[in-house]
Amino acid sequence: MSGITRYTRILDLFTEDQGIWTIMQMSEALGTSTSTLYRLVREMVDTGFLESTVDAQFRLGPAFVNYDRRMRMTDPLIQSGTKFLQPLVGHVDIPATAILARLFGNTVMCVDDSRNASPRINTSFERGKPMPLTRGATSQAIMASVESRRLKRLLDAEGSLDAAARKAFSKKLGQLRRDGYAIAFGEVDKGAVGFAVPVSNRGLGIEASLSVIVAERDLTEQHRGRILALLATHANLIETFMEDVRVEMSNGLTAPQQSKTTKFS
Amino acid sequence: MSGITRYTRILDLFTEDQGIWTIMQMSEALGTSTSTLYRLVREMVDTGFLESTVDAQFRLGPAFVNYDRRMRMTDPLIQSGTKFLQPLVGHVDIPATAILARLFGNTVMCVDDSRNASPRINTSFERGKPMPLTRGATSQAIMASVESRRLKRLLDAEGSLDAAARKAFSKKLGQLRRDGYAIAFGEVDKGAVGFAVPVSNRGLGIEASLSVIVAERDLTEQHRGRILALLATHANLIETFMEDVRVEMSNGLTAPQQSKTTKFS
DNA sequence: TATCAATTATCAGAAATTGAGATGCAAATG
DNA sequence: CATTTGCATCTCAATTTCTGATAATTGATA
Numbered sequence: 242m243s244g245i246t247r248y249t250r251i252l253d254l255f256t257e258d259q260g261i262w263t264i265m266q267m268s269e270a271l272g273t274s275t276s277t278l279y280r281l282v283r284e285m286v287d288t289g290f291l292e293s294t295v296d297a298q299f300r301l302g303p304a305f306v307n308y309d310r311r312m313r314m315t316d317p318l319i320q321s322g323t324k325f326l327q328p329l330v331g332h333v334d335i336p337a338t339a340i341l342a343r344l345f346g347n348t349v350m351c352v353d354d355s356r357n358a359s360p361r362i363n364t365s366f367e368r369g370k371p372m373p374l375t376r377g378a379t380s381q382a383i384m385a386s387v388e389s390r391r392l393k394r395l396l397d398a399e400g401s402l403d404a405a406a407r408k409a410f411s412k413k414l415g416q417l418r419r420d421g422y423a424i425a426f427g428e429v430d431k432g433a434v435g436f437a438v439p440v441s442n443r444g445l446g447i448e449a450s451l452s453v454i455v456a457e458r459d460l461t462e463q464h465r466g467r468i469l470a471l472l473a474t475h476a477n478l479i480e481t482f483m484e485d486v487r488v489e490m491s492n493g494l495t496a497p498q499q500s501k502t503t504k505f506s
Numbered sequence: 507m508s509g510i511t512r513y514t515r516i517l518d519l520f521t522e523d524q525g526i527w528t529i530m531q532m533s534e535a536l537g538t539s540t541s542t543l544y545r546l547v548r549e550m551v552d553t554g555f556l557e558s559t560v561d562a563q564f565r566l567g568p569a570f571v572n573y574d575r576r577m578r579m580t581d582p583l584i585q586s587g588t589k590f591l592q593p594l595v596g597h598v599d600i601p602a603t604a605i606l607a608r609l610f611g612n613t614v615m616c617v618d619d620s621r622n623a624s625p626r627i628n629t630s631f632e633r634g635k636p637m638p639l640t641r642g643a644t645s646q647a648i649m650a651s652v653e654s655r656r657l658k659r660l661l662d663a664e665g666s667l668d669a670a671a672r673k674a675f676s677k678k679l680g681q682l683r684r685d686g687y688a689i690a691f692g693e694v695d696k697g698a699v700g701f702a703v704p705v706s707n708r709g710l711g712i713e714a715s716l717s718v719i720v721a722e723r724d725l726t727e728q729h730r731g732r733i734l735a736l737l738a739t740h741a742n743l744i745e746t747f748m749e750d751v752r753v754e755m756s757n758g759l760t761a762p763q764q765s766k767t768t769k770f771s
Numbered sequence: 772t773a774t775c776a777a778t779t780a781t782c783a784g785a786a787a788t789t790g791a792g793a794t795g796c797a798a799a800t801g
Numbered sequence: 802c803a804t805t806t807g808c809a810t811c812t813c814a815a816t817t818t819c820t821g822a823t824a825a826t827t828g829a830t831a
Contacts, residue, residue, distance in 0.1 A: 243818060245549040247788090248510060252573065260580025264808085274790045279809060284510040292610050295711035297808060301577045303610040303636075306617060308517065309574040310634025312566045315525025345557050345568040352571060369575025371568070446560035508787055512819090529777085539821045544778060562777060 242273070251281060252290065252301070261298045317490075318343055318447050319352050321482035322440070326355035329451075329475045333357060333468060335459040340366045341440075341479075342379045343449040344387070347398045348372075349380045352449075364430050364454045374399045375410055378423040378435035382450035385417040386439040422469055423450075432457050436465075438472045442483045451476045507538070516546060517555065517566070526563045582755075583608055583712050584617050586747035587705070591620035594716070594740045598622060598733060600724040605631045606705075606744075607644045608714040609652070612663045613637075614645045617714075629695050629719045639664045640675055643688040643700035647715035650682040651704040687734055688715075697722050701730075703737045707748045716741045 242250070250271055254262055264282065268275045282299060285291040289304035313319050322341040330339040341353040349372040366372075372380050374395060384392060392414075396402055402410060417423045425435045437452035453468050507515070515536055519527055529547065533540045547564060550556040554569035578584050587606040595604040606618040614637040631637075637645050639660060649657060657679075661667055667675060682688045690700045702717035718733050 242788090245513060245546075245553055245555075248513070249553050255573075255576060255580070257576055257579045260576065276790050276792090276810090277788080280788085281510075283809085286611065288510055288514050289610065289613070290510075295709065300581070301573060303608075303613060303615045305570055305573040305577055306615060306634045307636065308520075308566060308570040308634075310632070311520060311522055311525065312570055313634075314522045315520070316565070343568075345554065346551065348554070348568060350568045350571060367575070369571045369573075369578075371572060444560065507819090541779095541821050541823090542819080545819085548779085 247281060248285065248290070251278075251285065255301050261294070261300050263296075263298050316352070317442070317445050317483050317486040318440070318449050318479075321486060322449075322451070322479045323353050325475050325478055326353055329471055330355050330357040330453070332471050333453060333455070333464070335455055335464060337468075338364055338366055338454045340368075340379065340452050340454065341449065342372060342383065342452065343447065344383050347374075347395055349374060349383055351379075364433050366429070366435075366452070366454055373429065375402060376425070377429040378425040378437035379429075379450050379452040381414065381417060381423040381425065382437035382439045382452070383448050385414040385423065386441055387448055422472065426457065430454075434460055436468050436472060438469075438476045440476050440479050440483075442480065442487060444487050445483065447483070451479065512546060513550065513555070516543075516550065520566050526559070526565050528561075528563050581617070582707070582710050582748050582751040583705070583714050583744075586751060587714075587716070587744045588618050590740050590743055591618055594736055595620050595622040595718070597736050598718060598720070598729070600720055600729060602733075603629055603631055603719045605633075605644065605717050605719065606714065607637060607648065607717065608712065609648050612639075612660055614639060614648055616644075629698050631694070631700075631717070631719055638694070640667060641690070642694040643690040643702035644694075644715050644717045646679065646682060646688040646690065647702035647704045647717070648713050650679040650688065651706055652713055687737065691722065695719075699725055701733050701737055703734075703741045705741045705744050705748075707745065707752060709752050710748065712748070716744065 251267060254267060254270055262270075264275055264278050267273070267278050267282075271278075282291060286293050286299070286302065289302045289307070292300045292302040294300055313323075318341070326339045326341060330337050333339075337357050339355045340351050342349055342351045351366055351368050351370050351372065354366060354368045366379065374380055374384065384395070387395065396407060396410075421438065423435075423437045425437075427433060429435065433454050434457050435452055435454045437450045440449040440451050441447055451472055453472060455464070455468070516532060519532060519535055527535075529540055529543050532538070532543050532547075536543075547556060551558050551564070551567065554567045554572070557565045557567040559565055578588075583606070591604045591606060595602050598604075602622050604620045605616050607614055607616045616631055616633050616635050616637065619631060619633045631644065639645055639649065649660070652660065661672060661675075686703065688700075688702045690702075692698060694700065698719050699722050700717055700719045702715045705714040705716050706712055716737055718737060720729070720733070
């Protein structure tokens with residue numbers, strides 16, 4: 242075992258389904274000696290990535306909550322977008338979820354969510370959830386605004402679409418680009434409808450989308466128009482705000498470098 | 507450099523103040539060669555701990571949002587407490603912040619927060635913020651319910667209190683234990699008053715507290731009583747809920763081990 | 772096509788990691 | 802109170818990985 246995977250292998254054991262592990266269980270699951278695991282786990286406890294709890298068990302530790310905060314405080318999209326989700330969803334008069342999602346490397350991940358009070362429809366859109374790249378309005382609105390070479394690399398990495406499916410997908414994205422929004426019926430959750438518009442800032446390297454998810458049975462033609470209008474105006478607000486953040490940053494003391502090349506996917 | 511610190515040294519550069527770094531800047535800050543940093547950073551980008559962005563710069567990546575979610579979904583305290591913060595703060599009729607904080611190893615960290623709508627008083631209590639161990643009602647309510655040997659170890663690790671100060675602190679904690687709540691005036695933020703009660707579950711190894719923070723100028727004697735009553739009832743609700751979670755877990759298929767020893771701090 | 776910065780690859784010496792088993796430690800038991 | 806038990810740490814030699822200087826490559830831009 243080498244590099245960071247020595248640690249991520251362990252962290253990845255801690256899923257939603259099993260959030261608590263003993264050293265023995267880890268040893269069996271990973272095929273690594275308990276000596277080594279005791280050593281690695283101790284390092285991770287010391288740095289806050291794991292927490293030691295009762296009955297010789299371990300859980301994910303406080304480091305994640307802390308780093309997550311640092312991210313919220315410094316990510317221009319989250320900074321700009323988070324304050325508009327509540328107003329957006331507040332203006333929708335059926336049960337709805339608003340989400341802000343962003344493309345990171347090869348994954349689309351939801352970075353913030355907001356629900357309008359009372360009856361929650363059960364959607365799997367939620368802060369911290371990685372999204373399928375090609376299914377759902379949320380991802381499609383982002384993919385439609387990604388430049389073609391990058392899109393190709395993303396789909397290659399994803400690898401779920403064959404040549405024919407990819408062609409169809411490209412055509413669909415072309416339509417989305419012309420429309421300026423994406424709608425998807427039950428592509429992620431059965432019975433849910435997603436509406437999404439792109440949000441981006443080239444200068445900050447941010448490709449994102451703003452979505453509203455509602456239950457199909459609640460939806461009328463009127464809501465549809467209203468939701469699309471709300472999305473357009475709120476996406477605009479977020480982009481404006483983000484541009485302000487960008488300008489502030491480049492006026493700041495930490496002057497950015499002057500090149501425009503980057504090779505990391 | 508060895509172990510997990512190879513990576514955490516890098517991650518710890520990404521603070522609230524500077525959330526974006528180039529390889530060169532990291533190299534200068536850490537005194538490590540760019541070869542090595544390119545290699546380490548690539549690993550971290552591949553695993554989502556960092557993100558590559560424009561102008562050859564790097565930011566914290568999506569892994570933290572994702573692990574944070576796993577934690578929220580599996581931590582019994584967060585699961586139980588999060589739904590009561592909004593109602594709690596909703597019942598306070600002056601601008602207030604409710605927070606849920608928990609002792610992890612040697613740190614007290616805020617794991618959830620909620621504000622009652624409109625005018626935000628500026629407090630530094632916020633999800634993801636580590637708290638000083640001995641200052642503020644939030645931490646004191648927790649420290650008061652920690653068993654004495656553990657307390658000693660915590661204060662040793664912290665190391666900010668000399669013998670005399672420690673004695674005074676112990677006396678204070680004794681009083682808190684008798685009162686059942688802690689009140690602190692401006693110990694963390696100037697002009698803020700914190701009220702806190704302990705929340706714990708021995709069987710789950712959880713020592714936490716529930717707090718309400720308000721501005722001193724808004725506070726009357728009436729509010730004081732009301733807030734303490736609200737805290738007591740809501741803390742009770744959270745503890746009851748958490749006990750249900752515990753019982754569910756031990757009835758589940760993943761049977762826990764049978765010992766009661768743990769040596770990790 | 773040439774140029775330039777960013778990034779990756781190569782490689783040998785230096786350093787860290789691994790796992791088996793011994794040891795330490797504290798709580799539970801008789 | 803001595804003993805047992807289970808969790809956690811320590812030791813050490815064989816093995817693997819890491820480091821940093823330098824060379825090669827990539828991709829955007831002029």
